[in-house]
Amino acid sequence: MTAVGIFRWVVPAQRSHPVTAECVCDRIDDLAARARPACTDTVDVDEVAAVLEEAGITDQVAKQAYGQPELFALAGQVHKRLVGNPAPKRRAARPVRWDWAGLFRPELTLIRLVAALAIGAADWWLGPNVALPALVGVPLAELMVAWHQGHVRWGLSAYDTLAAWHRHLSAVGWAALTALVPPLLVGVALAGACRGMPADLPQAPAGLLHAAVGVLVAGGYGVLLLLAASRRVVVALALSALVAAGIALVAHYLPGTAQKPQLVVEVIAGGYLLGLVAVAHSVFDSRSYR
Amino acid sequence: LINEGTYPCRVGAVATWCHRLVRGLDEHDYHLVTVLDTPAQRVYPQLVNSPSLTTIPLTGRMVAPGRGQALLQHRRTATHAAVLLCRGMLDDSVHSEAMFRSALRRLAAIAADGTHPLIGVPLPAVLLDAWRAAGGPGPSGPAGGLPVAGRPPAAALPRPTLRDGQIAADLLEGALRALSVPVPAAETCHAVDGGLATLVALGAKWRAGVPFVLTEHDLYLHGPLMHRAGGRPAVRAVLLRFLRALTRLGYAEAAAIAPPSERMRRWALHHGASADLLRVVPPGVDPHDYPPLRDEPEEPAVVWVGPESELPMVLPAFAALRRAVPEARLIVIGPAPPGQRPDGVSFTGPVTARRALYGMGRLVAISGAHEAMPYPLIEAMLCGRATICTDNGGLAATVGVGALVVPPGDPARLAAACASVLTDQRLRHELAVAGRDRARTLFSLSAMLDGYRAVYAQAQTRQPAPDERLARTTGVAS
Numbered sequence: 001m002t003a004v005g006i007f008r009w010v011v012p013a014q015r016s017h018p019v020t021a022e023c024v025c026d027r028i029d030d031l032a033a034r035a036r037p038a039c040t041d042t043v044d045v046d047e048v049a050a051v052l053e054e055a056g057i058t059d060q061v062a063k064q065a066y067g068q069p070e071l072f073a074l075a076g077q078v079h080k081r082l083v084g085n086p087a088p089k090r091r092a093a094r095p096v097r098w099d100w101a102g103l104f105r106p107e108l109t110l111i112r113l114v115a116a117l118a119i120g121a122a123d124w125w126l127g128p129n130v131a132l133p134a135l136v137g138v139p140l141a142e143l144m145v146a147w148h149q150g151h152v153r154w155g156l157s158a159y160d161t162l163a164a165w166h167r168h169l170s171a172v173g174w175a176a177l178t179a180l181v182p183p184l185l186v187g188v189a190l191a192g193a194c195r196g197m198p199a200d201l202p203q204a205p206a207g208l209l210h211a212a213v214g215v216l217v218a219g220g221y222g223v224l225l226l227l228a229a230s231r232r233v234v235v236a237l238a239l240s241a242l243v244a245a246g247i248a249l250v251a252h253y254l255p256g257t258a259q260k261p262q263l264v265v266e267v268i269a270g271g272y273l274l275g276l277v278a279v280a281h282s283v284f285d286s287r288s289y290r
Numbered sequence: 291l292i293n294e295g296t297y298p299c300r301v302g303a304v305a306t307w308c309h310r311l312v313r314g315l316d317e318h319d320y321h322l323v324t325v326l327d328t329p330a331q332r333v334y335p336q337l338v339n340s341p342s343l344t345t346i347p348l349t350g351r352m353v354a355p356g357r358g359q360a361l362l363q364h365r366r367t368a369t370h371a372a373v374l375l376c377r378g379m380l381d382d383s384v385h386s387e388a389m390f391r392s393a394l395r396r397l398a399a400i401a402a403d404g405t406h407p408l409i410g411v412p413l414p415a416v417l418l419d420a421w422r423a424a425g426g427p428g429p430s431g432p433a434g435g436l437p438v439a440g441r442p443p444a445a446a447l448p449r450p451t452l453r454d455g456q457i458a459a460d461l462l463e464g465a466l467r468a469l470s471v472p473v474p475a476a477e478t479c480h481a482v483d484g485g486l487a488t489l490v491a492l493g494a495k496w497r498a499g500v501p502f503v504l505t506e507h508d509l510y511l512h513g514p515l516m517h518r519a520g521g522r523p524a525v526r527a528v529l530l531r532f533l534r535a536l537t538r539l540g541y542a543e544a545a546a547i548a549p550p551s552e553r554m555r556r557w558a559l560h561h562g563a564s565a566d567l568l569r570v571v572p573p574g575v576d577p578h579d580y581p582p583l584r585d586e587p588e589e590p591a592v593v594w595v596g597p598e599s600e601l602p603m604v605l606p607a608f609a610a611l612r613r614a615v616p617e618a619r620l621i622v623i624g625p626a627p628p629g630q631r632p633d634g635v636s637f638t639g640p641v642t643a644r645r646a647l648y649g650m651g652r653l654v655a656i657s658g659a660h661e662a663m664p665y666p667l668i669e670a671m672l673c674g675r676a677t678i679c680t681d682n683g684g685l686a687a688t689v690g691v692g693a694l695v696v697p698p699g700d701p702a703r704l705a706a707a708c709a710s711v712l713t714d715q716r717l718r719h720e721l722a723v724a725g726r727d728r729a730r731t732l733f734s735l736s737a738m739l740d741g742y743r744a745v746y747a748q749a750q751t752r753q754p755a756p757d758e759r760l761a762r763t764t765g766v767a768s
Binding site for chain 2: 041043045049050053054055056058071072096139156157158159160161162165190
């Protein structure tokens, strides 16, 4: 706040004139109008007093020019006018519901690196059927996280009671969870469909299983990203390590088994389910967003 | 000597004041305590009588009181105190002041072992509850709240959001760390700020029975904590009320109050300080450092000192001055702002010693808001230069007849005053003599040191009563 240039005319011009009861109110109104630009975000009468004082208004001026016993009384009168007749506010900006800036947080970048490693490894091991669902799923997961975090931040700036905030958090959290369930269902359904296929169709089950892995990995990317965005980076990293260890065990102890791809899908689906539980624990917890 | 992030870690008017005080009162030993928002190193030289320094960081990991039952007990007591604290600070009644005091005493008691007093307390929720109770708008959804019926508009707090509550709570948690820092054994504490420095002094008084002297150098509205509100009105409102309640409590608990200016004295009286405890001790400058300047420059030059934000007012004033005195020059002490420089204006760049620069002009003009210690003005007066200043913050009462005072923000009046002083040698001489006399009488370093000797002696006679001290190191205090 600065008072420079606002009161230039007030003090010298009115010091010399006697105060009458009729003109006191007009003068204070005038002073309040002049003070308004310097007091746009005033929250307390003491702030008004400081502005008036820095503008050269003393107890003597308050008494002689404005008929008030002292500066603080004059500040009270000015503050009353400022608060009682607030300046027209500019149209508030629309609340940001997409937190794009939040996507650049370092912990999310770390998770992206881990996820990229997983997708790359799966692609190298199982072929392009994995990469295709991931190419579609990764941007969708980024959108979902930006949407969720944007709504969370908006809720923090919009609600003033914990009950309303928890309701909002619950609604947004359920929406995010709902968005993360379909990849798990699709992946499991594809893997289940392979089991029912005749054994004389060796190519089709493998392709379906690879697609199932791709869908689960793409969905898992969203799970990990949301966990990292909710301050659960360690959980996300532990989950990734757990799934990677499970797959390594399957590959190491069951070499050449026909059931190996099926088991890999089951390991990833199990990790996905655990991830969903962790997400459910984090997105409804208000302490995740500070 | 307790300050808020200034001496001996940052250069500034308050730090200069502290340094002069410590160096001047060499019969006292000082232990320096500074509350820092960011880590900083000592920049002032270590003096013989102030060998030790305690820094209190406002950020970093909180110290917990252990686990299990101890933590539960701490949390229960601290939550109760936090409720009292928030309710007490958001209202201005006498009852609220008592609640605030009681809350701080409880927190000081439970923080006596160095733990953070508010660890484990759901402070945002407590704060929002107190906020609503204090007259803010009632619970509402995302569409804006309504004022509470029956409350005058002036009493209403800005509508808070959860984010405001979280930010304000975080800042309060950081601020209250100052309560948990033990002050080394001392006869007297001297808090040189009304905010967090007072909090440290209060902790020392309640825990160890050390009386304290309070010297506020600036209004509580301008405390460092206020700058951390981030432009959020609701957060600013909470911090402002916290600091105001703290300042009032400081006035009530201080053994002596020594404001550096009449303005600060007036504010202290307005906020309930006892007139008996108040004694204005103006800031001091050593006259030997600023002996009179004998010669005047040939050309009619004006030396100007002030914040850069004042230049838009000063440059038009100088243009008006040039119309009256065409050969006039303006020497601005400070760096040049970007953009075109008007004719006749020169900038000195950053300077450390100003005396020689005062000698480059026939008069020294000072304008703009300043802290409670207008050192350039005092120095120019001591140098025997005619001075003109704007009446920001009641400066007219400080300078008296020692300088020409013009209303702030009025380039025409400033130009007219400069023109009359530049062209009237007799007026310049009269102002120079009057200014030097006044500065030597009121603002000499020896007067300031004598003032504080008396204030310290007064504080020693007002030892806290035994029942004012906290009886236990943990648990509930009265």
